[in-house]
Amino acid sequence: MIEALQEAVGWTGPPREDVIERRHLAFYLHAIGATGDEVPPTFTACFLDEPPSLPAAASYGSGWLNGGDRFEYHAPLRVGDVIVSRPRFTGVVEKNGSAGTFALLTFETEFRRPDGELVVRHIGRRIRK
Amino acid sequence: MTDIPPLADIPPLTETTTLRRLVEYAGASGDFYGMHYDLDFARSLGHPELAVHGLLKAAYLGRLVTEWLDGRGRLAVLEVSYRGMDFRDRAHTCRGRVVSAAANRAELELWGEDDTGRRTTLGRAEVIYDEEPSP
Numbered sequence: 001m002i003e004a005l006q007e008a009v010g011w012t013g014p015p016r017e018d019v020i021e022r023r024h025l026a027f028y029l030h031a032i033g034a035t036g037d038e039v040p041p042t043f044t045a046c047f048l049d050e051p052p053s054l055p056a057a058a059s060y061g062s063g064w065l066n067g068g069d070r071f072e073y074h075a076p077l078r079v080g081d082v083i084v085s086r087p088r089f090t091g092v093v094e095k096n097g098s099a100g101t102f103a104l105l106t107f108e109t110e111f112r113r114p115d116g117e118l119v120v121r122h123i124g125r126r127i128r129k
Numbered sequence: 130m131t132d133i134p135p136l137a138d139i140p141p142l143t144e145t146t147t148l149r150r151l152v153e154y155a156g157a158s159g160d161f162y163g164m165h166y167d168l169d170f171a172r173s174l175g176h177p178e179l180a181v182h183g184l185l186k187a188a189y190l191g192r193l194v195t196e197w198l199d200g201r202g203r204l205a206v207l208e209v210s211y212r213g214m215d216f217r218d219r220a221h222t223c224r225g226r227v228v229s230a231a232a233n234r235a236e237l238e239l240w241g242e243d244d245t246g247r248r249t250t251l252g253r254a255e256v257i258y259d260e261e262p263s264p
Contacts, residue, residue, distance in 0.1 A: 024157070031153040032188040033144050041191035041204050045184045050160040063174045064162060066183030068210040073203065125210075 001059045005092045005103055005128075008056035013049045013087040017114075020081045039077040044111050044120045045069075049087040052107060052126055060103050060128045067104055067125035075119045083111045083119060102129035139197045139225040139237070144189050146181045146217055154185050178216035186215065186223075186250045190239050193223040194254050202233070202258035209239075213249035220244045225254075233258045 020039060024046070034040055051064040077083070091106040104127055111120040151165050163170035164180050171179050187209040194204060215221050225239040234257050241250030 027153070028157040031150060031157040032185065032192060033150075034188075034192050038195075040188065041195060041207050042184060042188040045160075045188070046158045048160075048184075050158070050184070051162045063164070065214075066211050068208070069184060069187050070206070070208040071187075071204075072206050076203070 002094045004056045004059040011089040015086040017084045018047045020079050022079045065127040067127045070123040072121040085109050085111045102127050137227045141224045142193045143222040145220045181215040183211045189223050190252050202256050206255040209252040
């Protein structure tokens, strides 16, 4: 029911605080086939709410697909950095495609340092069908 | 001055995502959606095989750009749109080119192809060079 999703716009997930840990970074770099020890551009994906835990999503379709991701970089991340974030459900539209009707949901997550400095802004488009 | 002409092609990057890598990525990223490692679950959703995480394909495109930049600058924006699914054990090739450059900034067109040449992943990036490229 698209109405339940529309009513849920504005939902926020639980706040979280994460530390860029060297061992976690090494696992991630290995998993994406990368070498080196710098924080790669998509590392904050590890701190996203995937698949989204939005309760209202259960009312529409039976599965998730990823429609797209946008990362905006405002400051570098290094091992030892602490970042805080909280996913926010910002919009939904219902569409008709070749594979039928689906809902396109948009989530925004800002990753900030504890003092408030914006580091990465992520916009995710997720499909529910 | 760096030497990066407009319309320059970026060296391609090919990765074949195995089940092991799907599981490693799920563990590292925390995305344990069953479509990526549970074949019965993937088939219950109508997919023929285990799908590669979209964000793993985004990570490959991020690598394409940062390995090409090789310390000459940094990413300002990375944007990816998933237009088709990719499945395990099939080669996925990331490609890109510089489509415009002004002062110390450039815009890149990016895409990922499956092993039939179909562009399953479209993207773009904005980069900022540490030094202004030579004309």
